[in-house]
Amino acid sequence: MDNQPPHRHWQTMAIHAGMELVEGDVSPPIHMASTYLFDSAEAAAQAFEGEDQPIYTRWGNPTTQVLERKVAALEGAQAAVATASGMAAVSAAILAVVSQGDHIVATTGLYSGTYHLLIEDLPRFGIETTLADATDPNAFRQAIKPNTRLIYLESPGNPTLALNDIAAITSVAQAHGILSMIDNTFATPINQHPIDLGVDIVVHSATKFLGGHGDALGGIIAGPQSFITRVLKGPIRRLGGCMSPFNAWLIARGICTLPLRMARHNENALQVASWLAEHPAVAWIRYPWHPSHPQYDLACRQMPGGGGGVVVFELKGGYEAGVRLLNRVSLCARTVSLGDVRSLITHPPSTTHHSVPQAARLEAGITEGLIRFAVGLEDVEDIIADLDQALS
Incomplete structure (x- = not known):
């Protein structure tokens, strides 16, 4: 169909x-129902033969x-x-x-x-x-x-x-x-x-x-x-x-608001990435639409709508610096998810990828001071101000 x-x-x-x-x-x-009524035994049989009508919520x-x-x-x-x-x-x-x-x-x-x-x-x-x-x-x-x-x-x-x-x-x-x-x-x-x-x-x-x-x-x-x-x-x-x-x-x-939200995620994330790229505590940043990304040309060609709402960066102080940053943020939420209206910050080596063997993590580029920052829809000046005080 x-x-x-x-x-x-x-x-x-x-x-x-x-x-x-x-x-x-x-x-x-x-439709908060686990199952659905049939008008007749024949209607039930037709449903199980493939007619498009609800039967059981696990099935649709x-x-x-x-x-x-x-x-x-x-x-x-x-x-x-x-x-x-x-x-x-x-x-x-x-x-x-x-x-x-x-x-x-x-x-x-x-x-x-x-x-x-x-x-x-x-x-x-x-x-x-x-x-x-x-x-x-x-x-x-x-x-x-x-x-x-x-x-x-x-x-x-x-x-x-x-x-x-x-x-x-x-x-x-x-x-x-x-x-x-x-x-x-x-x-x-x-x-x-x-x-x-x-x-x-x-x-x-x-x-x-x-x-x-x-x-x-x-x-x-x-x-x-x-x-x-x-x-x-x-x-x-x-x-x-x-x-x-x-x-x-x-x-x-x-x-219903996805296009509007993604436009703001894209805009905020690029501004945050550009700010982080100049910060002395940051070793490097990765954001698809930032020119420093090794695959920047591919990103612009393959992701024409924008670079997305996630920025990753490596802190010069390694693992301890990552933990310290998470403990110092106040506006940004310490959590392991992303894609929220709120800005969410994660230290993958100690959380989401902790169970992945260290050798496999490092081979995949998940270094000890890596921070995954899901940039939210707050005013970007407030987001940057929180990162600034936490990195100071």
Whole structure:
């Protein structure tokens, strides 16, 4: 089913996509039901034969479908399915592709949850993963084996903001008949359109920028209708990682302001990155749209909407300086998430990536003084003032 609306401007799509499913309400109603009534035994049988009507919320929900339509429209995908969390989306999407004996090529610099899934969990089921240098498309080509079924990308990467050359890597995947998948959480469809660059499947932690307010957990998988049907009938129904209808309502409401929020995230983050680049306590900064980023030209080409809402930087004092900075901030919140209206600050070596072996962390560029700063929507002068006093 083609979910593309007639409106192509982001703000219009963000508000109106999915609303064709809603009758008589200006806002989508919240269908807080675990199961649904049938008018007759025949109607029940027709539903189980594939007729489009709600049966059981683990199989689909009217409120959740509004969110799915919104994300599919924004990503330029045929369809989407919502999940309980970002990791539920990653897990379900991968499990819909690979089986025992298969091989995955994945980028370095992965989110720690994805790293552990690929490196620790899937090998117990006979599925192996080779990590390829995030910045080198040729490394992906060299890592392919006869049993490779999936190339998995994350761009920008969490937390290093290393970029995958999406078009180059998907060309490699297509030449070998391999499915490609990307985590588009950091960029969002406002800044980066992976499907236009050849990606088959897009996943999100909707908890982050899509929802945008730090109040709802969720994930999204977007792609061809046939693949989304496979995910829904397989991993979602059998493993149970469906989204709560209330969370779907919150995230769908958040998406209505996504283009506006991302414009402010992009603007604030670039100003913060430029300020940090000149600070004497900072060894280096990484932000896709800052000229100091090693892949700046690729970022401008691949992320035409903006550099996103996350800045990373290395403190000259290393691990201790990172801990000290977190203890000194007052406006910025010490937390391990991102994509909120509030500015959130994290020291990955001691928190989100603490469980990743140090050698693997360093190989991925996660150094001891690394700070991940999710720049919020506050006045940028107040954000910089808080960082300034904390670094002094």
